[in-house]
Amino acid sequence: QLLELLAQVEVAAGNREKAISHLRNASHFAHTDGVMQIRIADKLIALRDYQTARTPLVLALDTKQRAVAQEKLVAILLREGDMKGARVQAAQVRKEDPDSAMGYVLEARILQREGENDQAIAQYKAALAIKANREVMLDLYALYDRLGRQPEGFQLLESWIQAHPEDSIAQRVLALGYLKAGKREPA
Numbered sequence: 001q002l003l004e005l006l007a008q009v010e011v012a013a014g015n016r017e018k019a020i021s022h023l024r025n026a027s028h029f030a031h032t033d034g035v036m037q038i039r040i041a042d043k044l045i046a047l048r049d050y051q052t053a054r055t056p057l058v059l060a061l062d063t064k065q066r067a068v069a070q071e072k073l074v075a076i077l078l079r080e081g082d083m084k085g086a087r088v089q090a091a092q093v094r095k096e097d098p099d100s101a102m103g104y105v106l107e108a109r110i111l112q113r114e115g116e117n118d119q120a121i122a123q124y125k126a127a128l129a130i131k132a133n134r135e136v137m138l139d140l141y142a143l144y145d146r147l148g149r150q151p152e153g154f155q156l157l158e159s160w161i162q163a164h165p166e167d168s169i170a171q172r173v174l175a176l177g178y179l180k181a182g183k184r185e186p187a
Contacts, residue, residue: 004043023040037056041053057072083114108139132164
């Protein structure tokens, strides 16, 4: 924790490399503390040192935070263009827990990155069928929007809001989508 604090001080002082060094050392001393490893990786990601962030994530794979580590590792691999590595991690998630929505989400993100948008949509829908999750639903909505398929995106959000009327975030996203499409009345 002291090394994490030192890293924060170095960031505040504008010493990125020293901060990264402190976080690297913190990861070494954290051993099998998955929560700490994830926190360290998040700080390295915020510093945009994705290569160094891989180490604490790999160490967290052997902890109870395995699923979180796998998701973050796939995101880094996709950011770096390592499609093979991302596929390996996603396949491992599917193998370990075939009934988990996360495997479908990771696969959707990979397919989306590869431009296989219809297959990505199918994977997002499969994930949502397993477990309702606002973040996944919003990822699917964003994909529809990016593809110019706003009516499908609006229908997705409307259905979500009908099932989750207290979700003000989804309501705001829908209103903004309507405004962007020039539909003031439903907005």
